[in-house]
Amino acid sequence: MTEPHTSTELAMRKLREAILSGELLPGDKLHQDRLADTLGISRTPLRAALTTLAQTGLVTYESNRGFAVREFSFDEVAGAFAVRAELEAMACRLAAGRMTETANQHLARLVAEGDRLLEPGQLLPDKLGEYRQMNVDFHTTVMQLSGNPWITSFVQSLHNVPAASDRVIMWRDFRVIERSHDDHRRIAHALALGQGERASAIMREHITFALEHLHLQLQLYPQDFLRVPVFDKPVKGRTGGRSKRTNP
Template sequence: MQNPINDPLFLVQSTSLTRLVTESVEKLILSGELAPGVKLNEVALAERLRVSRGPLREAFRTLEESGLIHQEKNRGAFVRVIELDEAADIYDVRAGLDAIAGRLLATRITAEQLATLRALTNSMLAVGAQEIDRFHAMNLAFHDQIVKMVGNPTLRETYSKLIKQLTLFRKRNLLAPKAIPRFAEEHSAIVDLLEAGDAAACAEALFAHAQGGRLRMLQDGNLAGVS
């Protein structure tokens, strides 16, 4: 009788289940339902997701590697708390990746891609000052699209990991409504530079945009920049 561990179908099913469980727990964390600092209850999560604790523990290992949770011996798993200093460090790295993405995309962007980004920025310009959650979602989509359009899987994977970690910090903080129009205008200017094909200026603008978010975050202390 074949060992299930060596059965290709078993491996595919097991891997798929672990991935689904990982994605489900990640959504709970990034949505704020499982808040920073909260202990992850294995029994409750296993019952909620209707899985055994094996795939859940595998998911915990993956989420720990991605920087979203941490596990302590004899204590369990906890959603990570990203402090201000660490968030600032993440912003520094993110700014560099934004610049790389902008420089690369400016040399290869298509008319269809420009239209997608322009539609996003137009929607952001129309967002009301109090529509913080809506603007935040559009902001994430805008930057994700830029990185995705570059077509570099390594860049996208690294960038996505950093953004998810920053989301943990933002879930503990508020965005100042007065900042929304300024962010939207900066996004629109970035699209103008992409359309012009100015790689150097686009890289500089995206770097400054991210660093501006970092600076505002540090100045406000308990308010997270969302650039």
């Protein structure tokens, strides 16, 4: 990955991170002057970054009204999972007919990596990052093996939907994690055998269940991941904010 030598990319990364991490809340208005000041850049690259993020779907845009952090309804999140399930299942079907020895090894390595991380009988907090990365890699690998770049591209977009991403792993139940990892094992196995439909079915269930589990967790611990304030926008008054530089 190329590092951002350009201010635009830097702004994009910072903003994306701020949004996905919850530092910026859904519905928050993205004030160009203030944001530019905060990021230490001018409005030009900031606007470029916002434009890109708007296309990506992380923020919304309206003419002459500016940008705002996008809010997602649960239905939209559910829809994202549904499309992911469909596309990744499709990827499995396609990949099954294109497997090579190196592809098999690659998937096997990712499965082994997961085995290693789960070997202690629990997912240790300091291993969470690695596990998350392994998970993302597994799904990405399968999609790339499909040979259809659109699949990868669209699923990538869906990962920008908060809580719909592979990056989100907050499963408290270790058995769920274990089962999920076992899905990976079976998918890799089926692909190695060229059994596309089988791999496809497992993948579909793998993702569909993730949604179901998210839904359940959402009801149990709503505040944890989806901070979608239904009515009370915090509206940071920022009374102590500086006044503008120029005077009338």
